[in-house]
Amino acid sequence: MNIDKKITDDLVANDISFVTTVPCKQLAGVIEEIDARDEIFHIPSNKEDEGMGLCAGAWMGGKRPAIIMQNTAIGVTINTLATLIQYYRMPLPMLISYRGELREPVACQVEMAVHTKALLAQMNIPTYHFHHQADVEELDAILKYTFMCNKPVAILTDANFWGGYGDQ
Amino acid sequence: MIRSEILKEIAPILRDQLVVCNIGIPSQELHAIDDQPTNFYMLGTMGLASSIGLGLALAQPKPVIVIDGDGSILTNLGTLPTIANNVADNYILLIVDNGSYGSTGDQPTYAGQKTSLSKMAEAAGCERVIECAAEDTGRVLQEALDAKQMTIIVAKCESGNAKMPVITMDPVVIRDRFMKAVQA
Numbered sequence: 001m002n003i004d005k006k007i008t009d010d011l012v013a014n015d016i017s018f019v020t021t022v023p024c025k026q027l028a029g030v031i032e033e034i035d036a037r038d039e040i041f042h043i044p045s046n047k048e049d050e051g052m053g054l055c056a057g058a059w060m061g062g063k064r065p066a067i068i069m070q071n072t073a074i075g076v077t078i079n080t081l082a083t084l085i086q087y088y089r090m091p092l093p094m095l096i097s098y099r100g101e102l103r104e105p106v107a108c109q110v111e112m113a114v115h116t117k118a119l120l121a122q123m124n125i126p127t128y129h130f131h132h133q134a135d136v137e138e139l140d141a142i143l144k145y146t147f148m149c150n151k152p153v154a155i156l157t158d159a160n161f162w163g164g165y166g167d168q
Numbered sequence: 169m170i171r172s173e174i175l176k177e178i179a180p181i182l183r184d185q186l187v188v189c190n191i192g193i194p195s196q197e198l199h200a201i202d203d204q205p206t207n208f209y210m211l212g213t214m215g216l217a218s219s220i221g222l223g224l225a226l227a228q229p230k231p232v233i234v235i236d237g238d239g240s241i242l243t244n245l246g247t248l249p250t251i252a253n254n255v256a257d258n259y260i261l262l263i264v265d266n267g268s269y270g271s272t273g274d275q276p277t278y279a280g281q282k283t284s285l286s287k288m289a290e291a292a293g294c295e296r297v298i299e300c301a302a303e304d305t306g307r308v309l310q311e312a313l314d315a316k317q318m319t320i321i322v323a324k325c326e327s328g329n330a331k332m333p334v335i336t337m338d339p340v341v342i343r344d345r346f347m348k349a350v351q352a
Contacts, residue, residue, distance in 0.1 A: 018227060041226065043254055046246030053216030054250075057188070057223025060208070060347050065223070083212025084220075088343040 003162070004029035006136055007095070012039045014143040016066050016093070018058040020044065020051035024070040024097035026162045031068060048073035049080040052092065059090055064147060066093040071100070071116045071156065072109075081123055085152045092152040093143055098129070101158035120154050127154040130161040169302035171264045172197045172330035174323060175235075178306045181313070182207075182233060186350060188221040189235045192271030194264065196332040198235065205345040209335055215244030218261050222251055225259035228350060231313060232258055238265040238279035245288070251320070252293030260312045261320045262305070268327040286322040294320045302326070 007030050011019065020043050021031050035042045041063075045051030048069045055065035073096070085092050099106070100113025120127045126149075128142055129135075139155065146153040171194060179202040188208045189195045195209040210217055218241065221234035241247065241263055251261065267280020279285050286299040296317050300308045302325035312319035335342075 018223070043226070043250070046250060047244075049213075049216065050219045050244055050246050050250065053213070053219025053244075054223035054226075056216075057220040057225070058227040059223075060220075060343065061224040061227025061350060063227040080213050080216065084210075084216065087212060088339045090343070 001133065001136075003133060003136055004033040007139060008033045008037060008040075010139045010143060011066060012037065013140065014064065014147070016064045016143070017041060018043070018055065018063040018065040019068060020054050020065070021068040022046075022048050022051060022070065022073060024099065026097040026099070026157070026159065027068055027070075027095075030095070034068070047076060049077050052077055052080045052085060055092055056084055056088070056090055064091075066095065068095045070097045072112045074116055074119050075112060078119065078123065081125070081152055086123075089150045090152075091147045091150045093146045094152060094154050096154055096156050098156035098158040101160070103159035103164045116156065125152050125154050127156065130155060130157045133161060133163075135161060169325050170328035170330070171266055171270065171325060172201070172332075174264060174302050174305050174325055175201050178309055181306060181309055185313070186224065186230050186232045187235060188217050188224065188232065190217040190237050190240050193329045193332065194235055194237060194270070196335055197330055199335050200330075200332040205349040208346045209337070209342055211335065211339055211342075215240045215247075218247045218251065219244065221261065222247070222254065222256065222259060224350070225256035226254060229258060230350065231260065232256075233260045233262060233309070236261060236263050237270065238263060238267060238285055239269040239277045241285055242277055242279060242283075248289050248292035248294065251318070252289075252295075255295075255318050257316055257318050259318045260309065262309060263320070263322045264325060265322050266325050266327045270327065270329050274327050274329075280327075286320070289320045289322070294318070296320065297322070299324065
């Protein structure tokens with residue numbers, strides 16, 4: 001199975017047509033796939049809170065958005081999640097590269113990894129953790145759930161899911 | 169002229185357009201001067217008005233006017249390259265540049281000192297950037313709408329705020345009536 005293609009197919013099948021990204025090495029393949037798809041307008045952001053602003057506007061304009069980013073961005077976007085996405089009750093699937101988990105080679109990444117799930121739990125953000133490749137089978141249902149409840153929803157994807165950091 | 173005087177003057181132009189308005193006193197002033205369902209008021213999240221407006225402009229065809237401030241642009245400077253590289257000709261960013269953080273007590277910003285936001289927008293790659301005096305804002309804004317070209321306006325004005333009540337409307341109500349106005 002090509003995970004990058006499967007993820008992008010699920011986004012398209014759920015009518016997600018506006019995707020903003022801040023890159024991570026683990027996400028390089030899926031970002032490339034999204035960029036190549038005619039059904040999706042891909043707009044890279046310089047910072048993740050900026051990306052959430054773009055997504056909020058796109059959704060109010062009638063398009064279903066998504067953001068693709070690294071888990072370090074949770075530290076950047078807490079205020080935006082609370083005062084924009086949650087306060088105005090907007091749906092936002094967040095496909096997140098979960099750095100600092102098993103098979104991580106960079107020690108500093110662990111420093112945000114240990115806070116990631118706690119911060120998401122504190123924010124009452126529904127959170128799913130893809131650890132094995134087969135976990136991607138739930139993505140379609142998670143996307144439907146996100147647009148059903150109009151909430152930000154986190155999908156954490158770790159190095160094991162991607163086949164090992166740098167090995168993929 | 170201060171910001172609220174500019175808003176009063178351009179209110180007839182804004183009335184029929186989709187407007188995304190910056191957090192704090194700018195939203196309170198616009199709400200008090202001419203509340204419309206076509207106005208999206210930011211109640212929090214400093215800096216993101218220009219990004220919300222760009223996402224909205226890229227997602228649908230109606231013109232979008234963002235009323236932003238110099239302090240908020242400085243907070244989210246990465247917005248300028250994103251705007252420049254994703255051209256939406258239905259997008260107008262009006263930066264009311266009073267050289268101060270108005271909502272927090274008029275502390276000076278760097279835009280009121282050495283930093284030029286219009287030059288920064290040009291350096292970011294924005295093609296139609298117009299800096300104007302406060303008194304000319306209405307004319308420049310109308311010309312931008314008529315030009316149907318993405319435009320960044322930097323309106324230089326004096327620091328100061330009108331005394332207006334806090335917006336007590338529920339955020340979901342603001343958002344819902346705005347989305348209905350977008351679809352209308």
